[in-house]
Amino acid sequence: MTQPVFWALVGMALVVLALYALIVHAHLLRKVLALNVMSSGVFLVFIGLARRTPGEDVPMAADPVPQAMVLTGIVVAVAATGLALALIVRLRVLTGRTTLGDDTGD
């Protein structure tokens, strides 16, 4: 197993782990955490596999295009997290709940 494949596997393990937590947990803040871990896993797969094509100026550096896309993804993820948190706080103010789903709701 080479290093890029190793890190891609770790990233996919993170994605699956976070997907499980996303489905199982009801608290919305926990779901936000799970989504963040999941996006980190995707980024890890991306950057890990990008190392199969070394960059030119720094011999060991990864392909710059996936790096730029992951950079964009990180900033979008934090913006989405901020919006999600604002919505959760609003839900809490309006209904007193921090979970979705009407079958288990109060």
Added chain:
Amino acid sequence: MTLLYLALAVFLLLTLAAGFWRVRHGPTAADRMLAAQLFGTTAAAILLLLAEALALPALRDVALVLALLAVIAVIAFTASVKTPTPDQDSGDD
């Protein structure tokens, strides 16, 4: 020399793991807080070692950013921990 730096980085990573154990088991919130603060320091040291071992001087900038933003994390942490009042203990467990 590179070998030594890498070995030191692995060693510091292991101490980081030990710190996580303290965060998990630390009896009081102050213990956890102190251990969390130590992560920043250790991680900065690991980054500086990696900067030499991997011949990537730009990693020093990452250590600089970490040093600055660790302060933000600690402030956010202290601002969100309940201030203990006489009638109500900071029951973290």
Added chain:
Amino acid sequence: MMLRPRTDRQAGPASSARADKGLPPAARALLVLALLAVFAGLVLAVLSLSEPAPGLAAAVDERIDESGVSHPVTAVLLNFRGYDTLLELVVLVLAVMGAWSVGRARGCAGNVPGPLLRQLPRLMAPLMVLVAGYLLWVGAHAPGGAFQAGSLLGGVGILLCLSGYPLPGWANGPALRVSAVLGVAVFAALGVVAALLPGGAPLDWPPAQAKTLILTIELAAMLSIGVVLAALFAGGRP
């Protein structure tokens, strides 16, 4: 009021049961099996990839001299794939619009800042702004750039918010809104100007002016990213 939960763990048996045991054991086992199958499929997919992969590193390296900057990641972000970055700045503005439309900002954190915390911005904020400027500048030829510098500026905003630093009144007015959209506005305006040049196309920088244009856009983008992150932290419209 005293007994209301702070976290889901302290929320008493009923609520924590709802948080943790929403699924019956059988469904949970099925879910684990399904996820293991997904993982196995992903592993097979990755193991079947060829190891020296054809990537875009060579293509970037070939055209880097025309991009105006010498750091490949910055060249990709601000020149080769400019649309990505432009639309990402739009996403940031949309996020802050969404957060502002659900409610007003109501303070930053629980505790009233003590004297130490109130003085901290005087020490930290200038340092962080300085490092942000450094990262922006160094991004032209080494790792760094608008995103990293902007998130440091966001950190400055969070620091000011948490320490209760008294901001001047204009900082919460139109200035805040203008700087939140400044990145998109400057990027799009310069992109349109580039299209109007003879032989130009949208977001296609002429090599001679590319470095100036990229640094201008990055400066505006850094401001916008910082302001948006700080506004998201404040949690609502001012």
Added chain:
Amino acid sequence: MAGLSLLDWALDGVLALLLLWLAWRALSTPALFRAVVLFIAFGLVLALVWARLFAVDVALAEMAIGAGVTGALLLAALVRLAPPIGRGRAHGRNGERDGA
């Protein structure tokens, strides 16, 4: 890329184990506050991984955003989700009143 030394693998292995363990703890710890702290630590270790993978730009962004800004956002949300506790805290800084 062929001959990764034992030490390189030790570094990768410890980093990966730490990363997975932190992610698992952050997603399964019952107390939300501790989960958020573990998530911040997860961002820190992830930044080290990016550094190790020679993606310095991503490491910089992850350090600033993943470990700094996201952590602060989550902690602030945690405070806002908690109702005012006791009488000493009831002076409206994070009260339930909606200013809209």
